[in-house]
Amino acid sequence: MTDLEYLDKAEQLLLAVEQCCDRLNDDVDADIDAQRVGGLVTLVFPNKTQIVINQQKPLHEIWLAAKAGGFHYKFDGQCWKDTKGSGEFFENLSRFASAQGGLPLTFTAKLT
Incomplete structure (x- = not known):
């Protein structure tokens, strides 16, 4: 992956996270400040x-730090996978955010 490809994919990921926060705040009143x-x-x-x-x-890479620990993700051509085999970024973010937010929260890569 070139630097430009990485920057494009990383920007898409961060935008998706922000948009998911907006959606969750509207849909389930999650009150997440992004x-x-x-x-x-x-x-x-x-x-x-x-x-x-x-x-x-x-x-x-994309790094994620949560109460569950620190995780590093690389894009594999399809999605962002944990470098130590602990799953996909958005699945893990959903799990960690649900635990920390106290309600079921789903993050996806899909941009709106």
Whole structure:
């Protein structure tokens, strides 16, 4: 993957996360505050816990930090997969956000 391809895919991922937060706030009153600064998105939940998602440009990875731990994802041509085999980014984000937010939350790669 070239640097430009990585940047395009990483931007799509971050936009999808932001759009999912907007949808969840409208649909299920999740009250997730999504704060974006450049290649970093911080999700702040009502209980003040956070999930941090950021680009790691030199490695062509996306990193996610949650109460469950820290995870690194690489794009495999189809989706962002955990580099240690722990699943797909949006499935994991949904699980971690649900645990931290206290209600079922579903994040998807689909942009609206």
